[in-house]
């Protein structure tokens with residue numbers, strides 16, 4: 454299964470991708486996480502990326518596509534993957550198709566998660582992420598057993614710098630202008646599935662299974 458999870462910031466792409474990844478052994482590839490890893494190294498590139506992310510803007514297509522290319526070449530991605538947060542522009546979608554075509558692969562389904570802005574804002578402001586393993590929590594909706602500590606690896610949780618209201622608005626604007634056209638790109642290819650993500654994870658997750666089964670991707 455080569456899947457793309459798409460949707461406005463805060464809709465829960467990472468949360469559902471982590472669950473599907475754990476259940477089916479497919480790697481969840483988040484370009485946001487790859488960029489945050491680069492920031493952690495303290496490199497010059499990381500410093501530039503950090504400024505862009507904190508302003509709520511998108512990083513250049515060339516940089517993200519290059520990063521994704523090397524991530525997709527790793528062994529664990531050869532039997533399938535879940536792309537979380539890529540592609541976000543039509544140029545990225547075209548670059549992805551061209552890259553996969555070289556190895557005789559293609560994207561089989563694109564799941565578009567949808568929920569109202571008021572729900573997304575509440576999710577983003579309460580989000581906490583593990584510093585080490587990247588597991589996603591929410592202070593109210595999905596709290597860890599021990600406050601501020603990851604259930605899985607015991608590391609500290611943190612609040613992302615781009616989860617501040619001003620950056621959130623900028624990110625949503627980038628979504629409207631640059632990412633929405635990607636939906637049309639995949640709709641024309643007949644790959645788009647829309648999932649109502651306004652409810653609890655326990656209600657949303659089975660819908661992912663249904664959408665994939667309908668396309669013959671899950672038994």
Ligand code: AP5
Nearest residue numbers: 462463464465466467468484485512538576580590591654
């Ligand atoms: P990235 O890390 O991908 O962030 P994002 O796109 O802004 O998406 P989010 O992580 O905010 O939302 P999500 O939908 O994954 O929600 P989550 O599962 O965490 O990218 C960060 C930045 O990197 C970008 O702004 C850009 O600058 C750059 N970048 C990345 N990719 C790029 C690309 N391809 N091109 C250019 N630049 C790129 O859930 C949110 C919260 O809600 C959590 O707390 C969760 O616990 C909770 N929650 C989730 N689902 C539910 C539910 N159903 N009910 C209740 N709570 C829920």
